[in-house]
């Protein structure tokens with residue numbers, strides 16, 4: 001396993017990046033360092049610390065089948081797994097949640113598998129768009145939530161990695177785009193009507209932002225609807241999930257309820273907060289060796 005010192009090296013690296021941006025006024029990673037970072041670097045550092053800590057705790061020597069999620073935090077998961085060394089990774093198979101994670105696995109020279117070959121996965125690590133006090137999540141900002149949910153369900157242990165902006169009490173507080181819903185393309189208009197009637201008048205078909213006219217198409221050839229619901233709905237995400245899933249034409253809903261073992265949030269001050277399934281909240285100082293936490 002990698003030594004905790006790798007995290008320290010990483011911290012130095014982050015601070016070195018920060019010193020390249022002398023024009024900013026506040027450096028939340030280390031207020032004693034005068035040269036400071038743009039917010040984006042703080043967020044990236046937070047993602048990285050969360051990913052590294054989660055890999056160190058959950059991707060263990062005995063784990064051979066590993067699910068790799070989607071999003072901008074997951075490359076750091078792969079980076080940390082690669083740092084565990086060829087000896088450990090030689091006997092492992094990595095299962096992707098979509099095109100992006102497949103590319104990450106292949107480019108890192110890790111062995112690729114699929115969930116139809118490995119319906120039981122030792123551990124899956126994935127990102128999230130928002131996580132509530134009970135570890136319910138909104139996922140699907142990257143339109144991968146169908147495969148992500150299959151890999152979450154297949155996993156003995158499902159772990160979330162994210163930066164501090166995703167840590168909420170109630171879903172929908174910070175992620176305002178709505179609940180991502182993957183739908184059969186021919187059914188989208190009827191589904192929009194049904195979602196408007198159910199309680200999401202703002203539900204819309206997700207359109208491509210650049211280089212493509214029309215809606216985005218998922219890795220499975222489907223469309224995505226984003227359906228914002230008000231706080232009363234979002235306080236009971238499992239009820240909402242059940243109602244949406246019953247609508248004909250829905251393939252999968254980006255509400256993941258009662259699935260996560262733990263959520264790792266990189267914090268703005270360069271540390272990590274872990275929320276566990278049993279309600280415990282743990283603070284990890286990434287500069288201290290694990291034995292001294």
Ligand SMILES: O=C(CO)[C@H](O)[C@H](O)COP(=O)(O)O
Nearest residue numbers: 071072073127140141142144
């Ligand atoms: O659910 C997802 C994709 O469908 C991603 O995991 C989610 O969007 C988080 O991504 P990021 O780490 O970039 O914030």
